[in-house]
Amino acid sequence: MKNHYQLLIIGGGPAGLAAATIAAKDGISCAVLDEQPTLGGQIYRAIESIPEQRAKKLGSEYRRGKNIAEAFRLSDAEYYPNTKVWSLNNQREVGILQNDKASILSADQVIVASGAMERPVPFPGWTLPGVMQAGAGQILYKSAGIVPDNGVVLAGSGPLLLLLAWQYLHAGVEVKALLDVTPLSNHIGALPKFPRALLAHHYLTKGIGYQIALKRAGIPMLFGVSDLRADGDGVCQSVGFKHSGKQKTIESELLLTHFGVIPHIWLTQSAGCKHQWDDSQQCWRPEHDEWGNTDISGILVAGDGAGINGARSAEHAGRLAGLEALFALGVINQSERDNRGVKERKWVRGERHIRPFLEKYYQIPKKLLATDIDETIICRCEEIAAGEIRQAVRDGHDNTNQVKFFTRCGMGPCQGRQCSNAVAHLVADESGKSVKEMGHFRGRPPVAPLTLEQLATLKQEVAE
């Protein structure tokens, strides 16, 4: 590994791999860093090592990753798995951790392709063991073939929930119920966006296909569910909710929830890139142009980390960012960049067709984002409940950073990843303002925790 690269790419999912594949030619020094042991990112996790049998069960969209991985392997890019990036600054210095050793690399161009994370939504009981995010369930399945043996309740909103139910169905898992918390009014609200979505009908047919399969298999699918909660004595024992005006309970040791995904903005935030609130996607994302340029020169974003558009779009956006990096490095000129980017730009726009519909259809109701149940834990690291956050706002701490200072929410080891959005929604709700006005927690490095001993190894690096 070198100390300096012309191009560093953070994240080995479809965006990062596509960017590296297009850029790592003609002697460009380029490396892809990823904290996972294998390449493929979240969606194509374990793609190179998975048994064919399991890959089949995961569906054709998953197997698409094979081609991406193969093309990447043929490129000149260096690839560093098990490499945790813990800092990025506006000078394009990248702090990494490998085998418990910390070091700092630099680059002329950095493409942040750090993907998305599941949107954490606090509800009563969400911190009980046995309540997990659906993505975690999916990862266990993809990388280790582990599935729940005592059945599962799936709850939340968004296409991944449907996909996971379908994958579990094929793996022989008992899906006790699928509880969709999106209000029925969303479906009507999404109608005007439907004609544009038809331009991307392959997504719609896929979604409908999953639903039909689930229905045929007799899996109870309840829509318009509200008042979701998990209960139990120290662990999850049952799932409570309201449906058609009635209070219901299902016994289950496992509740997997999913409330859509949001960009992983911690790196761009720590670099000081400008971010904007996206009302439609209900999340913050870095500001960027079509080529992925942020407001900081030499720092680009691609894929879901730039805004949620899915795996295929990430691939195209990755190539665009790769071309832009080559252009910035003076390897290709503007017209070459533009020519090679024509199709990719068209495809990126094409991939957007379905989004307004999906975003409206799966929009998380405000009551879930800003819970009105004061006892609900919001910050699980520091054990701060919703009521304390609302009280801090009533006491005059009227933006998210002041509330953080005062209550300590967001100051634990997860560095606010689990609570920052919920806090922003609560503060906005309590003060009657918009989330946009309330701002986001200021990013504090390190982006991933490292131990005192690991950090101390950096000193030797510098001294040598």
Next chain:
Amino acid sequence: MNSDVIIIGGGLMGSSIALQLAMRGCQCIVIDKASPGRHSSGVSAGGLRLLNRDPAEIPLSVEASKMWRDITSLVDSDCDARFPGQIRVAENKADMEKLEQRAALVRSLGYEHEEIIGKQELYQLVPALAPHCIGALINRTDGYARPYHALTAFRRKAESLGVKYYPSTEVYNVEKEAEIWSLKTSQGIFSSPILVNCAGAWANKFATSLGEAVPLEQKALMLMVTERLPHFVDPVMGAASRKLSFKQMQNGSLIIGGALVAKLDFAKEKTDIDWAQLAKSADTVISFFPQLKQVRIVRAWAGIEGFMPDNIPVLGQSQTHQNAYHAFGFSAHGFQLSPVIGKIMSQLILDGQAELPIEPFNINRFN
């Protein structure tokens, strides 16, 4: 907007002065370009340290220490203050001699608060400490509080007595006409007969417009915080000859400092953590507490503070204008002093003199 006194800067100093003035019936306005506590005052390490003060600061710091012990009676909140003492450990003979000299100096000034302790007492107080240390200097009354809580308490109390805060209001310039100060701000003109400059790292701008510029330097001090740990150390820890400043806070997390500075773009107020420095700091912590090797650092930040070349603040009346006052340049240790600063500055403003000696802090001292 008119009032008796206008204070530029809603940090702890501005708030403490406003509170004391309001307690004496004075109408005050506090103007801040950000939200109060956004800078040093809200993000400090919260250390209440009388130990190892500059001799000029000792009388003030001793009084401040008393005020912190009874802070609830002043601001209706205990600011989450604790007083487990503060220690500077000696690792070798040379260290010990240095500490003994210091203790002798303090005694010669007529104070008893800095005491030498031997190895045995040191390890009784801090059993978790690595075994190589041989003694320490201690002040048993020192401690820490939560900075943003303290700032909030001072502010709320001041507001309850009629002080008006104007956050997000940047003062662009100050002018005097017929003995009245007129401040041009991002939210319009403010005027008053008395002006107090508590603008922290930005204070030289106003000193300059009063014709008495000072060599104030802006630096961004770094701190790092770890995950929460079971309680294992009481006193605030420092070392005689190494950069160590370290405490276990109320919630169990460790705050690690030690006068390390980040890269700072002052105009943009952007700080960039200098990891190589923090790595040294991590190494120092481990050498005093090897059991902390696996503890995770969850956050590092830097706060912008104003430093004077002699590391003591500017306090007192302007030397160019009778009805203007300064309190800035606290050089990384203003938190502890904040209650007493309000007291003496309000005395100076309302009575013409302060009960404690402030000559060493004269704004003219570098001329």
